[in-house]
Amino acid sequence: MVSPGPLATARAPGPALDAGVLARAGSLYRDLHAHPELSGREERTAARFAAALREAGCAVTTGIGGHGVVGVLANGVGPAVMLRAELDALPVAERTGLPYASTAGALDGEGRRVPVMHACGHDLHLAAAVGAAAHLDRVRDRWRGTLLVLGQPAEETLTGAAALIEDGLYERFGRPDLLLAQHAAPLPAGMVAHGSGPMTAGCVTLEVTLTGRGGHAATPHLCVDPVVLAATVVVQLQTIVARQVGPAEQVTLTVGSLRAGHHPGVIPEEATLGVTIRALSDRALDDVRDRVVRTVRGCCEAAGSPVEPVLQVVSRTPAYRGDPEVAARLRAAHERTFGADRVAWWPSSLAAEDFPLLADGIPSGYWMLGVVGPRQWRAAPGGSAAEKLAALPANHSPSFAPYAGLALPAGVEALASGALTALAPE
Numbered sequence: 001m002v003s004p005g006p007l008a009t010a011r012a013p014g015p016a017l018d019a020g021v022l023a024r025a026g027s028l029y030r031d032l033h034a035h036p037e038l039s040g041r042e043e044r045t046a047a048r049f050a051a052a053l054r055e056a057g058c059a060v061t062t063g064i065g066g067h068g069v070v071g072v073l074a075n076g077v078g079p080a081v082m083l084r085a086e087l088d089a090l091p092v093a094e095r096t097g098l099p100y101a102s103t104a105g106a107l108d109g110e111g112r113r114v115p116v117m118h119a120c121g122h123d124l125h126l127a128a129a130v131g132a133a134a135h136l137d138r139v140r141d142r143w144r145g146t147l148l149v150l151g152q153p154a155e156e157t158l159t160g161a162a163a164l165i166e167d168g169l170y171e172r173f174g175r176p177d178l179l180l181a182q183h184a185a186p187l188p189a190g191m192v193a194h195g196s197g198p199m200t201a202g203c204v205t206l207e208v209t210l211t212g213r214g215g216h217a218a219t220p221h222l223c224v225d226p227v228v229l230a231a232t233v234v235v236q237l238q239t240i241v242a243r244q245v246g247p248a249e250q251v252t253l254t255v256g257s258l259r260a261g262h263h264p265g266v267i268p269e270e271a272t273l274g275v276t277i278r279a280l281s282d283r284a285l286d287d288v289r290d291r292v293v294r295t296v297r298g299c300c301e302a303a304g305s306p307v308e309p310v311l312q313v314v315s316r317t318p319a320y321r322g323d324p325e326v327a328a329r330l331r332a333a334h335e336r337t338f339g340a341d342r343v344a345w346w347p348s349s350l351a352a353e354d355f356p357l358l359a360d361g362i363p364s365g366y367w368m369l370g371v372v373g374p375r376q377w378r379a380a381p382g383g384s385a386a387e388k389l390a391a392l393p394a395n396h397s398p399s400f401a402p403y404a405g406l407a408l409p410a411g412v413e414a415l416a417s418g419a420l421t422a423l424a425p426e
């Protein structure tokens with residue numbers, strides 16, 4: 001790998017996107033959207049993405065850290081830039097009414113059939129990354145170096161980035177000199193937004209197993225009821241953010257799943273809770289995690305639980321603050337590409353990502369990609385942009401429907417111009 005040297009200034013405006021490149025990216029997007037797959041099971045998506053990367057001129061390797069894909073577009077001696085997109089979708093029933101809406105289903109971890117939808121825009125990220133590779137392949141005379149395009153599995157479970165690193169992603173393909181990613185967001189399509197503070201929050205996901213003593217519903221005094229214990233834990237956990245964390249700290253705690261029992265007449269043996277903690281600082285994240293452990297143990301002791309609770313950390317990802325120098329260069333490149341009025345500021349939010357694990361020790365940049373179509377924006381209730389943003393279906397909503405006609409070309413241009421900040425010779 002060649003050292004990057006000073007990041008170059010992108011030339012603007014870049015060559016127009018080829019209509020064929022955009023048409024192929026559009027049909028890839030609609031195909032991926034219609035055939036979403038859950039985290040860790042992205043077999044078809046990975047195959048489709050790999051084929052599209054080959055068509056875009058890349059040498060492709062599959063099966064990295066699960067269904068991970070890497071495409072390599074080599075173009076002489078120079079820096080290496082990696083574009084990252086995610087392969088997975090969510091257990092959400094699509095209600096967009098789009099002609100290419102998903103009707104897919106899959107079995108969840110417990111063998112139940114669930115609907116599946118690309119409700120986070122990862123299909124858009126994949127199609128934009130392929131489009132950027134195809135575009136950069138067509139304008140090879142404008143840059144030198146290596147473009148790597150990464151399809152990451154299992155982002156929604158925050159486990160895929162760790163799996164890629166574990167499987168030797170950077171040993172096999174080298175550490176890039178610049179790592180870039182973008183994420184669909186409920187901003188007007190055709191816009192991008194950069195942050196000045198943290199772009200994504202730190203996140204810890206815990207699986208909590210509470211043990212009771214099962215028995216007959218008629219004799220609760222002879223049992224330790226894990227359903228009542230779980231309910232107590234849920235309520236007590238809510239006091240952490242409300243009553244124990246400083247009000248200026250941005251923290252959330254959500255119990256997103258609670259499972260116990262199979263029959264109304266039987267007090268079960270066990271209850272499990274899925275807990276997500278998010279914070280903008282690692283210190284707050286770990287502090288709240290410690291308070292969760294203490295609260296759960298205290299509730300179990302008070303209930304007379306016969307076994308210590310088990311708290312398993314399912315995933316942990318730190319908050320992401322991009323490299324300020326890289327962020328400034330990317331923002332400038334995007335302002336030249338789109339015009340300053342289409343490059344917004346993004347406020348810190350508690351959305352979480354496992355991108356920071358991939359970006360650890362590597363210069364990196366991350367921005368938000370607007371997906372709301374003009375008609376949808378006009379129809380959204382509210383007089384101000386903030387009111388409209390609050391009313392629009394956000395990521396993970398069954399009605400999340402990116403307006404690909406504008407968002408996809410913007411996503412391609414944002415990635416390509418971002419990559420050229422490092423790849424284009426001075």
Ligand SMILES: [Zn+2]
Nearest residue numbers: 120156395396
């Ligand atoms: Zn998501």
Ligand SMILES: [Zn+2]
Nearest residue numbers: 120121122183
């Ligand atoms: Zn996402």
